[in-house]
Amino acid sequence: MPVIVISNPKGGTGKSTTSLVLATTLARHGASVTAFDCDPNRHLVAWKDGPSQSKVEVIGHADSSNIARMLKAEAARQQFVIADLEGTASLMVASAILAADLVIIPTQGSAMDASQARRAISFIDDQAAAVGPRPYRVLFTRTKPGFATRDERVIRETLIGSGVPLFGTDLAERAAYRSMFTYRLSLEEMDPAAVNGLDKAVENADALVGEVVENLRATRQAA
Amino acid sequence: MNRPVPAGLTGLSDFRPAQASEPQPAPAARAIAEAHGFVERNPQTIRKRRKPTEEPTYSFTARVSVRSANAFIEWCERERMSYREGFDRLVEKIEKA
Numbered sequence: 001m002p003v004i005v006i007s008n009p010k011g012g013t014g015k016s017t018t019s020l021v022l023a024t025t026l027a028r029h030g031a032s033v034t035a036f037d038c039d040p041n042r043h044l045v046a047w048k049d050g051p052s053q054s055k056v057e058v059i060g061h062a063d064s065s066n067i068a069r070m071l072k073a074e075a076a077r078q079q080f081v082i083a084d085l086e087g088t089a090s091l092m093v094a095s096a097i098l099a100a101d102l103v104i105i106p107t108q109g110s111a112m113d114a115s116q117a118r119r120a121i122s123f124i125d126d127q128a129a130a131v132g133p134r135p136y137r138v139l140f141t142r143t144k145p146g147f148a149t150r151d152e153r154v155i156r157e158t159l160i161g162s163g164v165p166l167f168g169t170d171l172a173e174r175a176a177y178r179s180m181f182t183y184r185l186s187l188e189e190m191d192p193a194a195v196n197g198l199d200k201a202v203e204n205a206d207a208l209v210g211e212v213v214e215n216l217r218a219t220r221q222a223a
Numbered sequence: 224m225n226r227p228v229p230a231g232l233t234g235l236s237d238f239r240p241a242q243a244s245e246p247q248p249a250p251a252a253r254a255i256a257e258a259h260g261f262v263e264r265n266p267q268t269i270r271k272r273r274k275p276t277e278e279p280t281y282s283f284t285a286r287v288s289v290r291s292a293n294a295f296i297e298w299c300e301r302e303r304m305s306y307r308e309g310f311d312r313l314v315e316k317i318e319k320a
């Protein structure tokens with residue numbers, strides 16, 4: 001049932017990668033999942049056209065007038081619904097955010113990503129008065145395990161200081177995540193001999209998705 | 224290889240498809256979104272009936288006989304073309320003569 005939207009008005013922050021990792025990892029653990037591809041680049045639709053046998057369903061035809069309704073309809077049919085939103089500030093993005101049970105805001109350790117992340121956060125906070133609060137959490141993407149740039153440290157500290165909730169788990173920069181789109185397979189379908197660091201990528205994906213799921217449970221209990 | 228699974232993922236059956244309430248329209252929501260710069264990416268625009276032309280155009284004014292004007296207008300209506308298209312066809316006849 002939960003609708004999880006992945007949003008940052010800035011392009012290139014790792015939304016599609018986060019969406020695909022989330023969707024395929026949940027499916028790998030037995031959940032029924034639909035992923036909405038709301039990005040004009042249609043990365044998830046292209047992925048689904050490939051040889052993957054993953055049971056993740058992908059929907060690529062939604063617009064600002066029907067996205068909220070479509071997300072809710074799928075939530076009545078599937079255990080999890082994930083929406084990969086476009087990297088612009090559009091009404092479709094706004095509508096999807098308002099239909100979400102959790103908004104994940106991917107950001108890299110750059111001021112531009114963080115600035116646009118704040119824009120999404122500001123919008124969500126302002127909407128809270130009109131339509132109620134929407135839980136959100138910032139996810140750092142493309143990080144290097146064991147190493148943080150100075151920019152990244154400063155941005156993290158600033159966000160934490162502002163009371164912005166962050167995921168404890170990053171989605172690190174991993175060749176395996178890029179390979180998912182190259183070979184159009186899920187992590188468990190790829191050959192460890194052909195893809196570097198596959199085990200670590202699966203471990204990272206499991207840790208992140210485990211945290212997302214616990215977050216959803218905590219929100220549900222608090223409600 | 225047996226890989227430890229995070230506790231949160233060991234059982235997902237507590238997440239079930241559920242009929243959610245129909246999203247409530249919130250007129251204020253759209254205004255707030257637009258105030259934050261979340262705008263329609265492909266705004267609907269009115270379809271213009273006049274067909275654009277790539278050639279430069281010139282507004283041609285002439286005092287003609289009522290008989291000729293009526294014949295020209297009726298011919299354009301019968302052929303379902305604009306005055307510009309009708310004028311172009313007349314000029315083609317001159318060029319072919």
